[in-house]
Amino acid sequence: xxxxxxxxxxGPGPEYWLTGxxxxxxxxxxxxxxxAPYLARLALRPDQKAIASDNREELDRARAALDAAxxxxxxxxxxxxxxGVFAMAAAVCEAIDRDAAWPAVTLEIVPGITAMLxxxxxxxxxxxxxxxxxxxxxxxxxxxVIETRLRAAATAGFAIALYNPVSKARPTQLDNAFNILRDxxxxxxxxxFGRAVGRPDENIAIVPLSEARANMADMATCxxxxxPLTRIVQRAAGPIVYTPRFVPETSQ
Amino acid sequence: xxxxxxxxxxGPGPEYWLTGxxxxxxxxxxxxxxxAPYLARLALRPDQKAIASDNREELDRARAALDAAxxxxxxxxxxxxxxGVFAMAAAVCEAIDRDAAWPAVTLEIVPGITAMLxxxxxxxxxxxxxxxxxxxxxxxxxxxVIETRLRAAATAGFAIALYNPVSKARPTQLDNAFNILRDxxxxxxxxxFGRAVGRPDENIAIVPLSEARANMADMATCxxxxxPLTRIVQRAAGPIVYTPRFVPETSQ
Numbered sequence: 315x316x317x318x319x320x321x322x323x324x325g326p327g328p329e330y331w332l333t334g335x336x337x338x339x340x341x342x343x344x345x346x347x348x349x350a351p352y353l354a355r356l357a358l359r360p361d362q363k364a365i366a367s368d369n370r371e372e373l374d375r376a377r378a379a380l381d382a383a384x385x386x387x388x389x390x391x392x393x394x395x396x397x398g399v400f401a402m403a404a405a406v407c408e409a410i411d412r413d414a415a416w417p418a419v420t421l422e423i424v425p426g427i428t429a430m431l432x433x434x435x436x437x438x439x440x441x442x443x444x445x446x447x448x449x450x451x452x453x454x455x456x457x458x459v460i461e462t463r464l465r466a467a468a469t470a471g472f473a474i475a476l477y478n479p480v481s482k483a484r485p486t487q488l489d490n491a492f493n494i495l496r497d498x499x500x501x502x503x504x505x506x507f508g509r510a511v512g513r514p515d516e517n518i519a520i521v522p523l524s525e526a527r528a529n530m531a532d533m534a535t536c537x538x539x540x541x542p543l544t545r546i547v548q549r550a551a552g553p554i555v556y557t558p559r560f561v562p563e564t565s566q
Numbered sequence: 567x568x569x570x571x572x573x574x575x576x577g578p579g580p581e582y583w584l585t586g587x588x589x590x591x592x593x594x595x596x597x598x599x600x601x602a603p604y605l606a607r608l609a610l611r612p613d614q615k616a617i618a619s620d621n622r623e624e625l626d627r628a629r630a631a632l633d634a635a636x637x638x639x640x641x642x643x644x645x646x647x648x649x650g651v652f653a654m655a656a657a658v659c660e661a662i663d664r665d666a667a668w669p670a671v672t673l674e675i676v677p678g679i680t681a682m683l684x685x686x687x688x689x690x691x692x693x694x695x696x697x698x699x700x701x702x703x704x705x706x707x708x709x710x711v712i713e714t715r716l717r718a719a720a721t722a723g724f725a726i727a728l729y730n731p732v733s734k735a736r737p738t739q740l741d742n743a744f745n746i747l748r749d750x751x752x753x754x755x756x757x758x759f760g761r762a763v764g765r766p767d768e769n770i771a772i773v774p775l776s777e778a779r780a781n782m783a784d785m786a787t788c789x790x791x792x793x794p795l796t797r798i799v800q801r802a803a804g805p806i807v808y809t810p811r812f813v814p815e816t817s818q
Contacts, residue, residue, distance in 0.1 A: 404694030442656030
């Protein structure tokens with residue numbers, strides 16, 4: 315028997331950011347895997363079953379979902395945001411690659427609104443020109459690689475979106491990152507802390523790089539660092555932040 | 567009178583990638599601005615009017631939409647993909663900034679599925695680790711800046727998603743970009759040409775960097791260049807391409 319594994323992006327939180335494709339996949343699936351807070355967003359029918367897991371055991375969770383699909387079931391692995399951006403799609407691909415198993419399972423990845431795009435939309439267009447997207451977690455990546463990438467991106471004039479900026483086990487790395495960026499970038503560059511975007515406890519703050527601190531972020535925060543060209547425009551309804559499309563000849 | 571300007575991301579094409587928020591904004595608006603092929607996707611009611619424009623006059627289009635909203639209308643500017651990624655949100659912000667006008671217009675940016683996420687979802691997780699997103703157009707950015715950014719991103723180990731890879735006026739820049747990348751990266755790195763993703767004429771091709779050529783792309787293509795760690799896994803249903811979450815100590 316062959317089944318299907320959908321790897322579905324739920325977006326950052328609210329149902330209005332779900333796509334039609336994601337809704338259709340959720341309606342079709344009979345068995346759901348995922349991190350408990352993401353599964354809690356779903357209004358499952360009595361015939362649909364959810365298996366919640368810890369946020370850290372991603373490869374085991376991928377294998378369990380593939381095993382279930384291999385029995386012929388239609389299975390849904392849910393991710394926050396987009397499954398391809400620091401979420402479950404890579405773990406599912408890794409499981410298939412490492413184990414050389416589940417040849418008959420149909421894999422369908424369903425894209426979603428990833429946090430940086432939702433945070434950017436709240437403020438204008440801070441990612442309106444070239445940008446980099448990085449995870450700040452060194453659980454799977456040496457800190458020296460993170461440091462090299464931060465310097466390369468900032469020096470070349472990319473805006474930077476940081477996922478996983480802090481965790482309980484990594485409370486100070488974001489301060490290290492800000493110190494590296496203060497080495498390469500002007501003090502007044504806007505730093506956006508986009509917390510829980512779209513959820514009831516959403517909080518979006520803008521501070522100059524000189525004042526950015528790790529304690530302004532938590533695990534639910536996406537941090538966006540502007541470029542030397544990024545502008546803040548004050549309006550009665552609140553500031554707009556955008557990175558212009560035009561780059562002068564003198565820029566990096 | 568004060569009106570509202572929605573800047574709405576339609577996603578790469580099919581209706582199933584529209585979010586609920588985008589559908590609600592389209593239902594509310596009375597006047598629509600945008601590039602004609604994007605407006606053609608909408609099934610407007612008789613009481614809704616569309617004003618199509620050329621793809622190049624983005625700032626003029628933004629001003630016209632803001633002017634209409636300032637008369638009290640509910641206006642919708644449509645973008646393909648996500649409006650904040652090489653699309654209309656930055657042009658609207660620029661118009662507000664340059665002209666210091668339209669203080670009472672409510673600006674609502676509605677995020678969408680941007681092309682690189684849709685292309686990545688078709689194949690697995692090629693953007694599953696740190697990545698950069700760049701426009702290859704030098705209409706608004708000097709080529710020297712593009713070259714510097716390509717080298718910085720590739721050397722630091724980022725995957726790279728290229729928007730606007732070619733146009734009729736710029737048929738050879740993508741070949742210049744591939745030549746730069748061949749300087750910095752191994753020959754066998756996978757290059758993905760994701761053309762018209764989600765549309766009836768979708769075509770996704772994977773070639774090694776050594777064989778990547780500009781004539782494999784057109785204006786509807788998003789090009790994704792992997793990293794030295796990106797892997798291709800052959801499956802009966804077609805290859806998976808993903809960039810692992812784990813980065814060894816010896817990597818850049």
